[in-house]
Amino acid sequence: MSEPLVVVNCKTYAAASGLASNDLMAALASVDSDGVRLVLAVSAFDLHALASAHPHLEFWSQHLDPVGQGSFTGWLEPETAMERGATGTLINHAEHKVEMDHVKRLLHQLDGRINVCACAADEAEARSLAALAPTMIAVEPPELIGGDVSVTSADPGIVRDTVALVKGIDAGIMVLCGAGVKTGEDVSAALRLGAEGVLLASGVTKATDPAAVLQDLVDGARRA
Ligand code: G3P
Numbered sequence: 001m002s003e004p005l006v007v008v009n010c011k012t013y014a015a016a017s018g019l020a021s022n023d024l025m026a027a028l029a030s031v032d033s034d035g036v037r038l039v040l041a042v043s044a045f046d047l048h049a050l051a052s053a054h055p056h057l058e059f060w061s062q063h064l065d066p067v068g069q070g071s072f073t074g075w076l077e078p079e080t081a082m083e084r085g086a087t088g089t090l091i092n093h094a095e096h097k098v099e100m101d102h103v104k105r106l107l108h109q110l111d112g113r114i115n116v117c118a119c120a121a122d123e124a125e126a127r128s129l130a131a132l133a134p135t136m137i138a139v140e141p142p143e144l145i146g147g148d149v150s151v152t153s154a155d156p157g158i159v160r161d162t163v164a165l166v167k168g169i170d171a172g173i174m175v176l177c178g179a180g181v182k183t184g185e186d187v188s189a190a191l192r193l194g195a196e197g198v199l200l201a202s203g204v205t206k207a208t209d210p211a212a213v214l215q216d217l218v219d220g221a222r223r224a
Contacts, residue, residue, distance in 0.1 A: 004197050005174070007060070007198065007199045008041065008214070009062065011205065012043065013206065022053065024210060025054055029057060039059070041060040042062070044062070047084050051084065059085055059087065061076060063076055063096050064076050065078075068109075078106070087115060088114045092119050094119060100132070103134070117138055119137075119138045121140065121142050122158070123139075130165070137166050138176040150179070152190050156189070160194055163175045175194070177193070182200070184221075191221065200217070
């Protein structure tokens with residue numbers, strides 16, 4: 001079995017964006033993540049600086065658009081993201097929804113060169129996304145995002161059922177869960193429910209001591 005995955009989505013949190021992201025990444029880089037795959041989904045503005053400063057960490061984009069290099073003002077173009085250090089991307093996050101066709105065209109354009117973690121609000125959306133064969137699907141009930149109750153406590157069934165559903169369609173797709181995940185125990189619970197990792201944000205980005213929180217999350221993944 002592959003290493004459990006802990007993906008920290010920096011969103012546009014002040015403490016995780018711009019110049020502040022340098023300090024945050026320096027703190028997170030001090031975490032002992034041996035045996036756990038740690039990923040940071042960062043702002044496109046910060047990607048290059050962070051990937052250059054921390055070559056041993058894995059950085060993803062928070063979104064990409066299926067456009068080429070040319071007349072596409074303001075879009076997040078994949079080739080440049082990869083050149084600047086992105087080894088993956090989120091897509092269809094609850095805070096940045098796209099049409100299924102967007103996901104389909106992006107997957108076609110990337111052709112397996114980087115990881116694509118497609119987010120699903122529920123099982124129905126996970127089913128549609130699984131048919132497109134992204135690298136991973138992260139199930140995140142929107143109403144629990146940013147809250148203090150982990151999806152693994154509030155709705156363990158959606159995690160278990162999404163894992164079964166996705167694996168039934170394509171066993172090669174990894175399944176993550178997220179929303180409200182804040183502690184090592186939440187991560188352990190996610191893995192016990194069959195998820196292969198977690199996607200989280202505020203637990204780390206709003207923490208007084210982000211490195212300590214991340215260490216707890218990583219330790220939870222190891223314990224499971
Ligand atoms: O992308 C992660 C996310 O939407 C969950 O956010 O703050 O509930 O961990 P949070």
